[in-house]
Amino acid sequence: MQKELIKDSSNGWVVYRRLMQYVKGDWPMFSLALFGFVLYAATQTAAAKWLENFINAVEANNFSERGWLALSIILIFAVRGAGTLLGNYGFSYVARSLVNRLRCQMFDHLLVLPCSFYQQHSSAELLSRLTYNVEQVTGAATDALKTIVREGLTVVGLFGYMLYLNWKLTLLFVLVAPLVGAVVALASKRLRRLSHGIQSSVGDISTAASEAIKGYQVVRIFGGADAERERFVKVSERNRRQFMKMVVTQSISTPIVQMLVASVVALLTYIAMSPSLLESMQTGAFIAFISAASFMAKPIRQLTEVNSTIQKGLAAAESFFSLFDEKPEVDRGTVKLAHAKGKVEFRDVSFIYPRSEEPALKHISFVIQPGETVALVGRSGSGKSTMASLLPRFFDVEQGQILLDDRPLSDYWLSSLRSQIGLVNQHVVLFEGTIAENIAYGALANASEADIRAAADAAMVSEFADRLPAGLNTIIGENGFLLSGGQRQRIAIARAILKDAPLLILDEATSALDTESERFIQTALERVIQDRTTLIIAHRLSTIERADRILVMEHGQVVEQGSHAELLAKGGSYAALYNMQFSDM
Structure with missing residues (x-):
């Protein structure tokens, strides 16, 4: 999914357009920020114009204009300060709103994704998307966006002023534009690819650290500190290498663009100082033209340097959108279940987990009557917990049917079903x-x-x-x-x-209890399971001796069923399991 998204959005515009959908509600603040940076960019052009007027006034000995020239300096910087304030605050407001919406939507989406999704992604990876990746979007939405708008408008203003002064010389900048664009495009592709690698490595770091921290007792008892340290160093080193590759790419592309711009400015200076051109331009206009060309060097440099931040943000946004494109749990139910009677039927149910070739369940059929207590026993991996996970529809069966009160589970609203x-x-x-x-x-x-x-x-x-x-x-x-x-x-x-609830699933519910606590809990559970349908999964057979019926499972199939006494009398698989557990007692 993510690879397809990257391919479709190689130029970044698809991702940016999708991001812009999240700022629709903040257009007033966005417009205010844009207005602020228009003021800022205008002051850059105004500074070049002020220089032209100042030189012309000095050259003409027109000192009567010194008053308004002095006041105009204060006005230019006052307007620049106001524009900077409006622009910075506005874009920061929009950016944080954007990040908040993305983060909340991601969390909301995680709450409705199917269980199969969580089997394919670690919690540390998902947490890194919520933390690290979202901050990359912040960078693209704040610093990068501010730089693009502020410096971009500055370049446009200065370029327009240069066209006004001498359009022929200004066209030299147009000649170098394709070269600058090619360098930026090549760098962008590599930076985006490296950003994906960095984000993936951050997820690996989170996973390695999370597992070592949560399992610190096992790590220490079994002497796993060296292995965990080596594992963490390995993923951290990968992150370092990816980051340094990005630094190298950025450090090469930015000077190249700067050299191209400097070359144009140098050529402009050489041509502009020709005698014929000097005769046709006033001194003030000539100096203002050269100054405006020089002023453009800084914003162009900042625009090229921000490219890495943009690509990080685009890569992070792609990771968000790839998750948003994951389909939530399918809920086509139309029936609201107020209170279930509790009849459960498995009708020829077979089930295979995603990305697995071996069936977990094979042609399971049985009925649990309302109020009946049924226990599932068997060795690990026999399919007991799988059956329990199908009843609340954590997974949907593709072969066979599971019915509740004689209706397929898919007929009920998920929330309604699970409330029972x-x-x-x-x-x-x-x-x-x-x-x-x-x-x-x-x-x-x-x-x-x-x-x-x-x-x-x-x-x-x-x-x-x-x-x-x-x-x-x-x-x-x-x-x-x-x-x-x-x-x-x-x-x-x-x-x-x-x-x-009318249905109760106890999946090894007493597995962590000591003998005394288990005895008390068993007494409590015997009261709780009265008048409700109960499915008990247990390894310790002593906990299910009083079940109405016991199903014995092997390799995803029910091989025996009956009461405790009936199964012992048969001398089959259940009797073998029972004797194995109690032979030493």
Whole structure:
């Protein structure tokens, strides 16, 4: 996707036009900034004109004009200051609004992208887009845009004044324009390509650092510090090389353009000082012409130097737009589900993960009646968690159907469907905030304190929370790092209890609990699962002995099903798993 975007927008105009769509609401401020820089550019031309009048006045001994010449200097700098203020503030305002819109749209889009997208992109890479890449857009939208408008208008004003003084000499600048354009175009292509490389390397740096920091215990216990250091140095060195290549490209292209401009100015000086030309021009006009040509050197240099910033911004914008072009979750549902009865049916369901060739599920068919508790057991990789992820439509099946209350899941609105499901994952996700805020998360935020307390009591959260200084209002830190694994999992269970959904998915919900906590949680869960459809995924078979039905999975298929006693009596796969777990007890 991104490569196609780069190809389509090789000249940058496609990306710029798309960026400009985000500043439509700020046109009044943009116009104010443009007006400010028009004033600034006008003062440059006015300075050249002032020089012409000053020299002519001195040459003609017309000293009576010294008063207005002195006042005009003050006026020129006053107007320049006002123009600079309006231009800088206006463009900064527009730029920050642009960045804010891009960042918020990216975050909003990330919230609706399918799960398959997150399997293909690391969190560190996405975070680098939100942080590093967005600042590159800021550079292009502030410093670069200000320079382009301010110096561009200055060049236009000076060029027009030179045409007014002597159009024949001024046309020499036109002759060198194609050469300057060719140099800038070649440099732009390379700078854009290098900018993409730098942004990619920043994502690699973020990934390497994030994994090493999050896994610091494993790194130290298994002596991985040297390997992680070598990995980080490698990606950091790649970033350094890419950046230096950009510096070299910029350092070569800018002097070339400057030399071309200097050559034209030198040629102008040589031609302008010919006797025949000096006779046809007044001294003031001649000096003003040479001064205006010299004044153009600085803005042209700044325009060429800003090219690298522009290309960085374009590359960053392309990375944003490639993400925006990712299709969100498909939601063609038309039915709003108020309260599900809880009947679930898998009808000949097969499923293959994106970028995988081996099916995760093969022709799965079974029915869960309302209020029934069904457990899925099997070795790792047998497809248990895949089945659990299909029910909330984290992935859509392409072969077969999953039905809820005798209607395909695709008939329901996604939000409506997911509101009927409570979920406790093996990998608990908690957020910065208090214990109570994590229990009453999202749509549950308006729950009463009494309901939150009841859920905390049922999940045994109160057992440890009451010993904390602020109780349920204790701040738990990023992802609950101040809590133990068992405590974090109990909070997740309390969250599911508070939701009180008619369908409940417990994916290794007691995996992080010690034996004593597990016993209490099992008692709580037995109360919670009453009168609701429950799908339990467990490795520890002791936690699902009381399930109404147990499905045994191997290689994506259901090989056995029945109650705990029935499966033990069969002496098949379940009995083998059971005996393996309890043979040493």
